[in-house]
Amino acid sequence: MCKRLIVLFMMTILSGCGYNTLQSGDEGIKAAWAEVLNQYQRRADLVPNLVNAVKGYASHEKDVLTQVTEARAKVGAMQATPKLVDDEQAFQKFIAAQGQMTGAISRLLAVAESYPQLKADSLFRDLQAQLEGTENRITVSRNRYIAAVKDYNITVRSFPSNLTAMMFGYKPKPSFAVENEQAISTPPVVDFGAPATVGGH
Numbered sequence: 001m002c003k004r005l006i007v008l009f010m011m012t013i014l015s016g017c018g019y020n021t022l023q024s025g026d027e028g029i030k031a032a033w034a035e036v037l038n039q040y041q042r043r044a045d046l047v048p049n050l051v052n053a054v055k056g057y058a059s060h061e062k063d064v065l066t067q068v069t070e071a072r073a074k075v076g077a078m079q080a081t082p083k084l085v086d087d088e089q090a091f092q093k094f095i096a097a098q099g100q101m102t103g104a105i106s107r108l109l110a111v112a113e114s115y116p117q118l119k120a121d122s123l124f125r126d127l128q129a130q131l132e133g134t135e136n137r138i139t140v141s142r143n144r145y146i147a148a149v150k151d152y153n154i155t156v157r158s159f160p161s162n163l164t165a166m167m168f169g170y171k172p173k174p175s176f177a178v179e180n181e182q183a184i185s186t187p188p189v190v191d192f193g194a195p196a197t198v199g200g201h
Helices: 002-016 019-058 062-077 082-086 088-112 116-120 122-157 161-168
Strands: none
Touching (some): 019 122
């Protein structure tokens, strides 16, 4: 009976000190990060088809084609697991690699502007729609992750929940950081009827 009372007492104290909030926040971050990874993977899966479509009309644009292929390979070589959000250095490397991928795709789309027949190709237009939709999903999933991390980090750093966080080893999670904050909320514009402008991530 005494043990039960002690357990109930401890549960009440922990609940009042943010333990449950930390738990739910941690799970929320994992779910949000999994969706970020899912959308980045979706984009990576589009790249080979995009490269092949461009190659069909602009095979001599080897430098740009190689850059996109190498950027995709670099992203694919990284261990993008849910644990990545617990390792600040690995997280930043992953985000940097995704940034390189965004830049490489941007250059590829800019090259496509010089080839009217490529822009008119039905496969390429389908890839355009898929890429645009994927970039929108990336933006949404990143914003959800940013919001989840913000709420969690406030709990980790605020008194008295910070004491609970220290006791159980909960630490602040890394988030996306860009020089241009608008880049977070504005997806790349993929328009093959006008000069291509692709916003960074």
